[in-house]
Amino acid sequence: MNLEYKHLLPADFAPDSRVWIYQSSRMFSLGEAIQIEDLLNHFVENWKSHGTPVKGFGTMFFGQFIILMADERATGVSGCSTDSSVRLIKEIEQLYKVSMFDRQNLAFVREDKIELLPLGQLQYAVDNGFLQADSIYMNNLVQTKAELDQNWLIPVKESWLAKRIKLENSQKA
Template sequence: MNWNYKELLPADFAADSRVWVYQSSRLFTMGEALQLEDLLNHFAANWKSHGTPVKGFGTLFFGQFIILMADESATGVSGCSTDSSVRLIKDIEALYKVNMFDRQSLAFVVKDKVQVLPMSQVKYALENKFIDADTIYFNNLVLTKEELENNWMVPLKDSWLAKRVLTAAN
């Protein structure tokens, strides 16, 4: 799989643009992914904050991660506009029968594919060499475009998760 996602991010968005990453409980099919791209493009094109258009971006990466981005250099994102993005994701959950809010499911790149593991099984996966400290981990807690570019796909050892699982597994 081609893991070069950075070139697909909007170049004209500020580095401190706000980012939300939603990980699906399963891979979307090709047909679903095409429908999703239309939904996300429509949402981003019509995203508003108190009636003012938000410079927004939405896309699906690797068939499993929805990325929403708002460049707040022109219009700040309010509670209402954030709520509208959450409604979109909840609608996607219902439409495609997926879970997009499970923060206990963690994603890694294993054998050139996205593999999702429950947090409770990460230590077992480490002990049994399914993953290791150098396995790429999707840090979905990134908050800005800059963090998305530099800290989203990182070796497990360089993530917040390392303190919780690497010392415990050794």
């Protein structure tokens, strides 16, 4: 699995541009992904904050993660403009029968594909060798372009998860 994505981020957006990551409960088919990209492009082209166009970016990574970004140095994003992006994601949920807001489902790269794991099963997964300290975790809590660039795909041992689990029995990936 090719985990390269950084070159796809817009170079002309400030490092402190706001980022929202929505993880789907399943991978989208190619046809669905193309339709969703169209929805994202249409949304970003028309995204406004108090009537002023938002310098926005929207895309899908790895067939399962929707990334929205707003460069607030150009236009600040208000509550109403954030609400409009949430409405878009809810529309995608309904159209494609997926969950996009389940923060209890964590994503990891395992055996060259993305695997979802409920937070409550994290220690069990480590104890039984499903996850190791060096396993790649999709840290969907990143909030800026710089964080997306540097801290989205990180080893479990470098994430907030390391404080919630015992990794000493974990083997290297």
